Amino acid sequence: MSFETNKSIEYKPVVKTEHMVLNMGPQHPSTHGVLRLELELEGEIITRVIPHIGYLHRCFEKHAEAMTYPQVVPYTDRMDYLASMGNEFGYAVAVERLLGIQVPERVEYIRVIMAELQRIASHLVALGTYGADIGAMTPFLFCFRDREMILSLFEMTCGARLLYNYIWVGGLSHDLHPDFVRKTRDFCTYFKPKIKELNDLLTYNKIFIERTANVGVLPLDTAINFGISGPMLRGSGLKWDLRKDDPYSVYHKFDFNIPVGEGKVGTVGDCWDRYWVRVLEMEESLKIIEQALDQLPEGDVTSAIPKRIKPPIGQVYARVENPRGELGYFIMSDGNVNPFRVKVRAPSFVNLGVMDVLCRGHMVADIIAILGSVDIVLGEVDR
Amino acid sequence: MKTAEEIFKILKDKFGDAVIELKTGVPVESYMTVDPLKIDEVCLFLRDEPELKFDNCMNLSGVDDANGKKEAQPDGTSNIVGGTLSVVYHLESVYLKHKLTLKVSTPRDNPQVKSVAEIWRSADWNEREAYDLFGINFINHPDLRRILMPYDWEAGYPLRKDYKNPEFYQGMKVPY
Numbered sequence: 001m002s003f004e005t006n007k008s009i010e011y012k013p014v015v016k017t018e019h020m021v022l023n024m025g026p027q028h029p030s031t032h033g034v035l036r037l038e039l040e041l042e043g044e045i046i047t048r049v050i051p052h053i054g055y056l057h058r059c060f061e062k063h064a065e066a067m068t069y070p071q072v073v074p075y076t077d078r079m080d081y082l083a084s085m086g087n088e089f090g091y092a093v094a095v096e097r098l099l100g101i102q103v104p105e106r107v108e109y110i111r112v113i114m115a116e117l118q119r120i121a122s123h124l125v126a127l128g129t130y131g132a133d134i135g136a137m138t139p140f141l142f143c144f145r146d147r148e149m150i151l152s153l154f155e156m157t158c159g160a161r162l163l164y165n166y167i168w169v170g171g172l173s174h175d176l177h178p179d180f181v182r183k184t185r186d187f188c189t190y191f192k193p194k195i196k197e198l199n200d201l202l203t204y205n206k207i208f209i210e211r212t213a214n215v216g217v218l219p220l221d222t223a224i225n226f227g228i229s230g231p232m233l234r235g236s237g238l239k240w241d242l243r244k245d246d247p248y249s250v251y252h253k254f255d256f257n258i259p260v261g262e263g264k265v266g267t268v269g270d271c272w273d274r275y276w277v278r279v280l281e282m283e284e285s286l287k288i289i290e291q292a293l294d295q296l297p298e299g300d301v302t303s304a305i306p307k308r309i310k311p312p313i314g315q316v317y318a319r320v321e322n323p324r325g326e327l328g329y330f331i332m333s334d335g336n337v338n339p340f341r342v343k344v345r346a347p348s349f350v351n352l353g354v355m356d357v358l359c360r361g362h363m364v365a366d367i368i369a370i371l372g373s374v375d376i377v378l379g380e381v382d383r
Numbered sequence: 384m385k386t387a388e389e390i391f392k393i394l395k396d397k398f399g400d401a402v403i404e405l406k407t408g409v410p411v412e413s414y415m416t417v418d419p420l421k422i423d424e425v426c427l428f429l430r431d432e433p434e435l436k437f438d439n440c441m442n443l444s445g446v447d448d449a450n451g452k453k454e455a456q457p458d459g460t461s462n463i464v465g466g467t468l469s470v471v472y473h474l475e476s477v478y479l480k481h482k483l484t485l486k487v488s489t490p491r492d493n494p495q496v497k498s499v500a501e502i503w504r505s506a507d508w509n510e511r512e513a514y515d516l517f518g519i520n521f522i523n524h525p526d527l528r529r530i531l532m533p534y535d536w537e538a539g540y541p542l543r544k545d546y547k548n549p550e551f552y553q554g555m556k557v558p559y
Binding site for chain 1: 411438440442444447506507531541546
């Protein structure tokens with residue numbers, strides 16, 4: 001069997017004499033992993049981008065079929081490795097919906113706190129590396145310093161800093177450390193002024209705005225048609241957040257806003273807007289964490305964990321709002337102890353599909369700015 | 384906002400036999416089965432009809448139903464002959480806030496499904512993934528080639544239930 005690189009009608013490039021094909025990656029510092037972008041250039045103008053992915057493919061979905069439902073949890077950690085708590089959360093929500101079980105209130109609150117802390121940590125990486133990609137090194141160090149504090153909170157809770165195996169189907173592996181609530185409050189107090197610091201350093205920096213405003217504009221109808229979700233979709237101006245629009249867990253109990261891109265320094269849906277939405281989301285996450293800490297109920301976090309997970313024959317599609325967008329799990333059960341089929345709708349995978357549209361007509365240097373604003377994690381793209 | 388029953392009735396009136404049945408009572412979600420060679424027409428209607436307006440294809444997954452006959456091989460493994468492969472579509476309307484699940488089943492020996500990549504561009508890469516991992520051929524897809532596996536992978540489609548690891552890949556022993 002042979003696979004031609006291009007047999008499309010729509011994508012067929014116009015062959016010109018100065019046409020040039022350039023490979024960016026797979027080993028390139030600003031592709032955030034092993035991603036190869038095949039660029040077709042007309043001088044310095046990009047005429048087409050073809051992403052080649054799959055370098056990190058581990059066939060998670062095949063693994064999942066060979067394991068029991070609880071055994072899949074550690075593997076979900078390794079997809080979006082910057083937001084492991086979110087992945088576990090999504091998987092737990094999906095299997096619980098398939099089983100039809102309710103989990104104790106305390107579990108839901110702790111899950112929400114973890115997911116929101118994880119969202120801040122993940123956005124800090126996104127924003128820090130975004131700055132580093134386009135030449136601002138200091139914010140990167142500041143962001144990682146603050147992320148380190150969140151990782152310490154996770155380490156205190158479950159012993160791991162990146163891959164937690166904390167949120168289980170029906171409960172959690174451990175209850176919170178007695179100091180967790182106090183330390184998380186301290187972190188919230190500490191972190192609020194740091195967002196302003198980041199804004200002064202990077203967000204309103206003239207060079208940063210020059211590099212990102214009006215670059216990579218994603219119109220809203222294109223975004224929806226491409227299935228874009230998360231901060232990218234909100235950056236294009238749609239108030240769409242699964243925490244409000246398709247509520248799961250206990251998110252309906254909290255009061256928070258959904259920030260959207262407004263074209264403050266450029267056009268709605270440009271790179272700066274996507275960046276700005278992430279900054280604002282960190283503030284909203286802090287609000288949720290503080291409310292959840294105030295209302296945190298007492299209870300046993302392991303009482304609802306089923307001894308044996310054997311869902312009825314059926315299927316479910318459950319989705320949660322991960323830092324990168326809509327993380328969906330499509331699980332089919334044939335009544336056995338291991339899932340018949342697990343398909344992950346990875347937000348980075350879908351978001352990366354729009355690269356070609358975003359980059360056309362821009363300069364080569366803008367690719368770095370655009371790819372950074374898409375904020376992909378290759379572990380999740382390739383699964 | 385419409386329920387699955389209302390949508391089924393609209394589609395049944397419009398397309399007749401191409402829309403096969405609405406399966407309810409399955410935990411947790413009900414789904415509609417559609418003719419794999421008419422799925423593109425049905426989807427275009429679902430997207431453009433003002434009262435349905437399914438503007439987003441959230442997810443598209445290939446499934447190996449493994450409902451064929453198992454044939455034991457001399458080496459102890461088994462092949463599946465006959466039966467079907469399926470594709471499951473999860474659609475939603477961002478504006479009207481309703482959801483719908485479609486399912487098409489196609490024979491395993493010659494899996495052919497009409498592509499919806501031109502209707503929802505998000506289906507483009509997902510269909511390539513289903514082609515890559517299940518070997519489902521999407522007719523009219525603009526750019527159907529492998530996406531996650533190497534372009535020169537010749538050992539078949541990994542997510543099929545009877546997939547066997549090859550002994551060699553490009554002269555290299557697997558697992559090395």
